Amino acid sequence: MSDKTDHPPVPDAFAALGVRPSILRALADASFVTPSDIQSMLIPKALAGLDILGQARTGTGKTAAFAIPILQQAVRGLATQAIILVPTRELAVQVDAEIQRLGQHTPIRSVPVYGGQKIVAQMKFLRNDPEIIVGTPGRVIDLLDRRIIGFQNIRFVVLDEVDRMLDIGFRDDIRNILSRIKGIRGAGDNTAADKGAAGAQHQTMFVSATISAEIDRLARQYMREPVEKLIAPGSDEKPTVAEVEQFYFSVQPWDKYHLLRMLLERENPDLAIVFCRTKRGAEKLAKKLHADGIECREIHGNLAQNKRERVMKNFRSGRFDVLIATDLASRGIDVADISHIINYDIPEDPEVYVHRVGRTARMGAAGKAFTFVAKDQGNELTRVEELINMVIQQATVEGFVARPTPSDWTDAPPMADASGPAKPVLSRFERPYGAGAAAPQTSAGPVDGVAVAPPVTLPPRTIGSKIPINRRHKRRR
DSSP, X not given: OOOGGGSOOOOHHHHTTTOOHHHHHHHHHTTOOSOOHHHHHHHHHHHTTOOEEEEOOTTSOHHHHHHHHHHHHOOTTOSOOEEEEXXXXXXXXXXXXXXXXXXXXXXXXXXXEOTTSOHHHHHHXXXXXXXXXXXXXXXXXXXXXXXXXXXXXXXXXXXXXXXXXXXXXXXXHXXXXXXXXXXXXXXXXXXXXXXXGGGGGOEEEEEESOOOHHXXXXXXTTSOSSOEEEEOTTTTTOOSOTTEEEEEEXXXXXXXXXXXXXXXXXXXXXSEEEEOSSHHHHHHHHHHHHHTTOOEEEEOTTSOHHHHHHHHHHHHHTSOSEEEEOGGGTXXXXXXXXXXXXXXXXXXXXXXXXXXXXXXSGGGOOEEEEEEEOTXXXXXXXXXXXXXXXXXXXXXXXXXXXXXXXXXXXXXXXXXXXXXXXXXXXXXXTOOOOTTOOOOOSOOOEEXXXXXXXXXXXXXXXXXXXXXXXXXXXOOO
């Protein structure tokens, strides 16, 4: 028979932030000892009732930062006091699981709502009037239109991954939802009445790893001044966590699969996510890897929700160790043991790169990220480096030999214009060295088993290094 002495000691550092004992007990159960920078900054401000715009690197505990104040201040039995909006189904499930873990010793309940699952299945949980709802915009609008939920009791409004939530794809849905919350101003409304007593009835918290000036401006249209903008140290300088080793490979499209195989065999990752740009690309890549004896699964928008949940459950439990994913997973996966991220397709948006890489090195763990870059994609890599404020090293795989363009390669060549045949565009990988510039060295010593090329003096803004990689598959049982 257990008693209080069986529980681990409560984390004093969180107690000093004003966190109540029931939540401290859950934090102790989860082995939380010291709050992260964003938690130390955000929790006291949130408990004071301020509207907050928070920025911190991925994997630094932003969910706990906004969840703890909500759990502490929510009133038992009052339905839908908090609405937490997230961009993907996977992130809705993840955030809800974290809230339930932190609130396990409190009477406050949360329910995730998202598309891809029958609405009647979610209605059964909503009939119990949960205090917190975590949802994707489309499903939340559906529930509001059907009058299954209402916002008359709203006290807390959270936009997680606010940069994604306020981009063009989601902006109309977010405006639709927030316009139904009493006291939230619509975009462009700036009257004194909008900032008055009605707005004091709720608290707004928007958080993300990256917040551009444009997103900052849009977010403030839905918040009460003075807005506390909290930027965790280093998050505005280098959005990717410092523990992630980042490399790129210069590789042509027809060689990518061969390079991936060698990379996986050499690195032998505990858990790895390989990101593709399209659903069809993820399907084809997973099928080829599986046929070659590498146990893997894919996750993308074409999968039924129950299958997506099953894939993620098996990935977390180690039933397979390579997940092929589209970007729906870049913001919806919180698996502690992911050791490797591979960008099989470099993203066009550099902020997507940040969120992909943020799936590894969670909460101080180490991790590696590799990006495949074709010769005409130097600009995409440069934009990533400018955003994260660092030079990504180029890497090579020992034994990998680039092939000439195969005769059956089907990608269309650059289009010609009226003046004659198209001229090839020289990328950062092909530009000649300037007069007097030093030519690159041909060899360098290994760093932690990775062959890294020495710095090269080039006119463009970035340089690189190469990595040898192979993988022996370990099937978990």
